[in-house]
Amino acid sequence: MPTLFRFLFVLAVIAGIVYGSMVALVVLVEPRERDVTVRIPSERLNPAPQR
Structure with a gap:
């Protein structure tokens, strides 16, 4: 159990x-x-017409 508390404390x-940062x-x-x-x-604003 102490290692669990130590781990949680470090986290x-x-x-x-x-x-804080x-x-x-x-x-x-x-x-x-x-x-x-x-x-x-301009090709994105005025695309060429599809044939």
Whole structure:
């Protein structure tokens, strides 16, 4: 039984570290706003008529 508790404790610590790092990313990192341009080929907008 002690090994099960140790295993669960290690999993809980790892989950806490992951959760804490995600919270830190949300709080500390500010995303930069920028324009996004996506080129679409004209063949996709105006497909050639089927014969």
